[in-house]
Amino acid sequence: MLEYTAEMAGPFSSVTTTTTKKKKNKNKRRFSDEQIKSLESMFESETRLEPRKKLQVAKELGLQPRQVAIWFQNKRARWKSKQLEQDYSILQANYDNLAAKYESLKKEKQALVIQLQKLNDLIKKPKEEAQCCRQVTATNRNDGDKGETTVKSDSEGQLSFSMGRSEHAPGVLSDDDSAIKTDYFRPEEDPNLMSMVDPGDDSLTSPEDWRSFDSNGLFDQSNCGYPWWDFWS
DNA sequence: GACACACTGACCATTACTTCA
DNA sequence: CGTGAAGTAATGGTCAGTGTG
Numbered sequence: 001m002l003e004y005t006a007e008m009a010g011p012f013s014s015v016t017t018t019t020t021k022k023k024k025n026k027n028k029r030r031f032s033d034e035q036i037k038s039l040e041s042m043f044e045s046e047t048r049l050e051p052r053k054k055l056q057v058a059k060e061l062g063l064q065p066r067q068v069a070i071w072f073q074n075k076r077a078r079w080k081s082k083q084l085e086q087d088y089s090i091l092q093a094n095y096d097n098l099a100a101k102y103e104s105l106k107k108e109k110q111a112l113v114i115q116l117q118k119l120n121d122l123i124k125k126p127k128e129e130a131q132c133c134r135q136v137t138a139t140n141r142n143d144g145d146k147g148e149t150t151v152k153s154d155s156e157g158q159l160s161f162s163m164g165r166s167e168h169a170p171g172v173l174s175d176d177d178s179a180i181k182t183d184y185f186r187p188e189e190d191p192n193l194m195s196m197v198d199p200g201d202d203s204l205t206s207p208e209d210w211r212s213f214d215s216n217g218l219f220d221q222s223n224c225g226y227p228w229w230d231f232w233s
Numbered sequence: 234g235a236c237a238c239a240c241t242g243a244c245c246a247t248t249a250c251t252t253c254a
Numbered sequence: 255c256g257t258g259a260a261g262t263a264a265t266g267g268t269c270a271g272t273g274t275g
Contacts, residue, residue: 030251030262051242070264073244078262 031071035061039068043075 031039038061042049049057049072058065 048243067263069242071262074262074264076243077245 031061031063035063039071039075043072043079047076047079048072 039057042057049068054065054068054072057063058068061068063071
């Protein structure tokens with residue numbers, strides 16, 4: 001590296017030569033390590049120099065005050081872009097974190113929907129059995145009406161449900177009864193129930209889950225001034 | 234006090250040059 | 255040795271703040 005001497009840092013007329021309309025600084029030299037070190041340490045304490053201090057620094061380092069001012073200008077610009085890069089990587093990390101969380105919740109939701117569907121299928125079974133075995137169940141019409149839901153296992157190990165309901169006539173499951181039952185457990189036809197598993201709905205997870213998610217204040221609206229979701233719009 | 238003008242300093246985008254792989 | 259990329263000193267344009275007539 002070329003050493004930058006005090007002579008090199010002389011007046012601008014000696015550093016630049018006006019050949020064309022646009023000035024070309026033919027003898028541009030980098031500042032010495034010593035000068036850079038000194039300027040860096042000053043920049044750490046204050047990113048802006050007062051005019052008086054600038055003159056003093058220029059004198060100490062053998063530079064033109066204009067050169068010191070320009071160095072601070074460029075330094076501020078470099079510092080700003082570096083800061084921007086850092087902010088970007090923080091945002092990127094937070095986004096990746098959020099995306100992973102979203103994927104995991106999506107899977108969890110899918111599993112729950114499948115589970116719900118299976119339960120729904122199980123609920124439908126007793127209805128079919130009730131239709132083909134009406135006569136048999138008629139003999140037991142007074143059994144099991146305790147206002148409770150019971151689960152029974154048949155000889156083949158299949159589960160079957162029955163719901164005792166005190167507000168209805170006791171006894172066998174009528175067509176109406178079973179219709180009511182399946183209505184209770186038919187999420188695809190129940191907007192309220194379906195809203196719980198709607199892909200666009202986050203209500204499946206507790207708000208605490210989201211609150212506990214540490215975004216390092218990324219989406220703190222008091223900082224941004226606009227909702228975080230606008231970030232992607 | 235209101236206005237126009239000149240001066241100054243800061244910021245920004247860009248250029249010109251140096252250094253290095 | 256030539257070359258492209260990265261780093262950086264410097265330039266030029268613009269704008270805001272301030273002083274002055």
